[in-house]
Amino acid sequence: MHLVEAKGILTGSGGRFGMNIYRGCTHGCIYCDSRSLCYRFTHPFEDVEVKKNAPELLAAALRTKKRKGMIGTGSMSDPYMHCEEDLQLTRRCLEVIRQAGFGVAIQTKSDRILRDIDLLEEINREAKCVVQMTLTTYDDDLCRIIEPNVCNTKRRIEVLAEMQKHGIPTIVWLTPILPYINDTAENVGAILDECVRVGVKGILSFGMGLTLRDGDREYYYAALEKHFPGLKERYIREYGNAYELPSPNKAELTALLRGTCEKHGILWREDECFAYMSELPDHYEQMSIFDFGVE
Numbered sequence: 001m002h003l004v005e006a007k008g009i010l011t012g013s014g015g016r017f018g019m020n021i022y023r024g025c026t027h028g029c030i031y032c033d034s035r036s037l038c039y040r041f042t043h044p045f046e047d048v049e050v051k052k053n054a055p056e057l058l059a060a061a062l063r064t065k066k067r068k069g070m071i072g073t074g075s076m077s078d079p080y081m082h083c084e085e086d087l088q089l090t091r092r093c094l095e096v097i098r099q100a101g102f103g104v105a106i107q108t109k110s111d112r113i114l115r116d117i118d119l120l121e122e123i124n125r126e127a128k129c130v131v132q133m134t135l136t137t138y139d140d141d142l143c144r145i146i147e148p149n150v151c152n153t154k155r156r157i158e159v160l161a162e163m164q165k166h167g168i169p170t171i172v173w174l175t176p177i178l179p180y181i182n183d184t185a186e187n188v189g190a191i192l193d194e195c196v197r198v199g200v201k202g203i204l205s206f207g208m209g210l211t212l213r214d215g216d217r218e219y220y221y222a223a224l225e226k227h228f229p230g231l232k233e234r235y236i237r238e239y240g241n242a243y244e245l246p247s248p249n250k251a252e253l254t255a256l257l258r259g260t261c262e263k264h265g266i267l268w269r270e271d272e273c274f275a276y277m278s279e280l281p282d283h284y285e286q287m288s289i290f291d292f293g294v295e
Contacts, residue, residue: 001083002043006051010061015069016278017102019058021089022077023049027109028149030223031176034076037215048083055092062100070128070280071097074107082149084112094119103128105277107173111151111159121166130201130277131163134173137182138190145227146178153191161198169201171273174257176210179238180231183208183247185256192260202267202276208253209246217241 009019024045025034035045043049051057073079079090094116097104104123106113113120113131123129133156137143143152160170172195177183188208195203212220224232239245247253261268267276 001048001050003050003052005053006057008061009051009054009057010071015067015280016072017069018072018075019054019093020073020076021051021054021079021093022081022083023051025077026081026083026149027078027147029109029147030227031146031178031210031216031220033211033213033216035216035219036213038213039076039215048077048081050083050087050089052087052089054089055096058093059096059100062096062102068100068102068127068280070103070105070130070278072105072107072277074132078108078110078150079106080108080110080112091116091119094123098123098126101127103130103280105130105132105171107132107134109134109147109150109156111155114159114162117162117166117168120163120168124166124168128280130169130171131160132171132173132277133160134175135191135195136174136176136178138187138194139182142182146181146223157194157198160195160200164199170198171202171204171267171277172200174203174205177205177208177247177253178210179245179247180234181228183249183253185249185252188253188256192257195266196260196264200266202273203257203261204270204273205254205257205268206270207244207246208250208257209244211243212245213243 011018024041024043024047025032026046026048084090094104098119120129120131135153135156137146138153140152140154163170174188174191177188221232224235235245257268267273
């Protein structure tokens with residue numbers, strides 16, 4: 001970990017903004033797109049770059065905005081990785097967002113987000129808060145291989161249930177689906193059943209597959225050689241150097257997702273999910289547990 005004085009923190013306009021407090025990550029997920037060379041990291045990925053002045057930069061940026069909106073974070077680097085326990089920069093940024101009356105759409109794999117549920121609830125009450133959680137495999141042993149340094153899926157589902165209790169809407173990222181690893185109807189169905197049970201607002205799948213670019217492809221293939229002998233060669237035979245690697249079970253899994261979501265009134269189309277997360281209406285009503293019939 002190393003600290004830097006950043007020059008800016010907020011991107012976007014028109015009521016739709018984004019920020020990344022950290023660059024790099026310590027979760028160790030074998031498929032992480034953020035390792036890609038196109039993002040031009042100048043430091044080792046696990047040597048997390050910390051924008052130590054992020055709260056001050058955010059406060060200054062929000063004072064210049066004439067229109068309030070939603071602020072997204074977590075798309076590139078998880079805001080609740082290990083260093084956040086001590087640094088608390090994410091929490092301080094949430095305090096800034098609450099004070100400024102903006103909304104937030106925050107994405108993570110970590111149960112550390114529960115530390116800030118008081119602030120998330122306040123933001124949701126006064127503006128809007130959407131918590132996004134990535135779920136890839138229901139199998140604990142497999143989860144320890146593909147996402148080794150973060151809590152497992154069952155714990156993340158507990159986080160989703162807790163958000164539900166506090167009236168905070170949630171979006172699940174059911175992605176990536178790794179060909180020949182977690183791309184089974186049994187796995188996806190188990191996750192979908194839990195999403196229904198805890199009353200998520202939407203589920204994103206991005207075509208039931210995986211994307212690989214220069215940088216993360218090499219890291220992913222090294223993990224395949226270590227944990228799934230012979231699978232790297234199969235990938236090369238079937239996908240070559242492709243960016244998009246759809247599961248051979250894509251049609252079946254997509255039908256399962258669509259059928260489950262339409263039956264239970266869950267958003268599943270990408271445009272609808274992102275529209276929901278990016279919209280800060282003038283009069284936002286918190287969801288109720290009774291909206292989903294959760295007992």
